[in-house]
Amino acid sequence: MRKLLLTALCAFTLTAAHAGGLMTNTNYHIAFDRMFARGATTEIDATFSNPAGLAWTHEGFQLSLNFQKPWQNRDIHTNIPGYLGVGFDKKYNGKASAPIVPALFASYKKGSWAFSSMIGIVGSGGFVEYDEGIPMFEVPIRAMLASKGLMPDEAGKYPYAYIANMKGKQYIYGGQLNITRKINDNFSAAFGIRANYYDGYNRGFVEAVSPASVGSADYINLHLDCIQRGWGFTPLFSFAYHDERLTIAARYELRTKINTKNDTQELSIYMAGQEKSTDVKALAEQLGNENTIAALSQAVGEDMAGKVKPYLPDESIRYDMPSLLTVAVGYNFTPQLRAALEYHFFDDKHAKMYGDRQKELTHGTHEILAGVEYDINDKFTVSCGGQRTDYGLSDGYQQNTSFACDSYSVGLGGAWNINEKMRLNVSYFCSLYSDYNKTQANYQGTPYTGTDTYSRTNHVIGIGLDYKF
Secondary structure (H helix, E strand, O other): OHHHHHHHHHHHHHHHHOOOOOOOOOOOOHHHHHHOOOOOOOOOOHHHHOHHHHHHOOOEEEEEEEEEEEEEEEEEEEEEOOHHHOOEEEEEOEEEEOOOEEEEEEEEEEOOEEEEEEEEEEEEEEEEEEEOEOHHHHHHHHHHHHHOOOOOOOOOOOOOEEEEEEEEEEEEEEEEEEEEEEOOOOEEEEEEEEEEEEEEEEEEEEEEEOOOOOOOOEEEEEEEEEEEEEEEEEEEEEEEEEOOOEEEEEEEEOOEOOEEEEEEEEEEEEEOOOOOOEEHHHHHHHHOHHHHHHHHHHHHOHHHHHHHHHHOOOOEEEEOEOOEEEEEEEEEOOOOEEEEEEEEEEOHHHOOEHHHHHHHOOOOEEEEEEEEEEEOOOOEEEEEEEEEEEOOOOOOOOEOOEOOOOEEEEEEEEEEEOOOOEEEEEEEEEEEEOOEEEEEOOHHHOOOOEEEEEEEEEEEEEEEEEEEO
């Protein structure tokens, strides 16, 4: 039974350790959602996507307020033929959600100078919950209980109640300031800095409970509640060439080091046979983190102690945002018809994650974006665009609580010039993900070969208002 506890806690802590994914967002303004390739824009959304382009924007003040509503699923389908003699086939539905996501842009241009700022959710963003837990919990725990005689019957029914829940939150809030200088009629440069605040948590439990006819004792009871917060700063540079029809722009963001600090609310372990639950949090507060790790290493081994360490009070965990290079070309074919092509490279392999997980990626993230925009008349504009995202995924990177899927995204929408000062933007986009299949021998430490199929969906609608003073 002690082995069961160790296996279960290992799964639990590994799960919680990677509750996020690749860290950077790029969709803040509704113009991006309806066109995608905005890296060569000279409108208000250039505050993020092309700060140097603000050298040719509206003279005076501009404001833009944007709201987006996403819907997402992040599902795991686990299949293990022959598992405990009855097989295992289960789909875990991850319900990902976020409230209305706002972003605010502001700029002021006078002559050759422009000053701009942006506030938004610049990384990750949202909640995900698996209300039946995840296979990293269930599969090894049921196998270890089976080794103690708690086998399923021929119909696959187990002689105990298994209850689990896993949920996490990740937001990186950002506030960005830029200074833009027009060098001559065609060239400009900009420098900016963004402050990033990471706010997240990992919460979950696993319980295997004997039925009322046998008694009320728990076989397993694991609980975790860990809040993580931290700061990081991003310097960025932008350059642009602009003439009557052609705009060429480049932007580079340096890597953002974000070192979060744990606020551990609960970390406890119980298994049948113990006199009481082990309160790991209280032990750390009493002995200090290093002494707690030393004590746990003697009791349960160094490997287990190392897995507990990331959740001890005041422990630091890395959630870096990668450096980012964007290059874009925009061209006005006619006064009414515009198109753009853009490339992004996120250097994820050099942005530190817990356990140096970034090294498992085969390469950084590559994105290709294209978009077109057409003015029907002075009042109405329509646009559409697409994006291809390739993360460089590998089996070693993919995990139950943090997985990604390569995708194609398509978006469309329009703008209404209400008057000379006010413009309304609306959009819809969706991402079409490729499923990722990961097959493992000795799945989660069991003697069976199993396959996890990771899949995702994503839909976003948006509305925004631009105003020129």
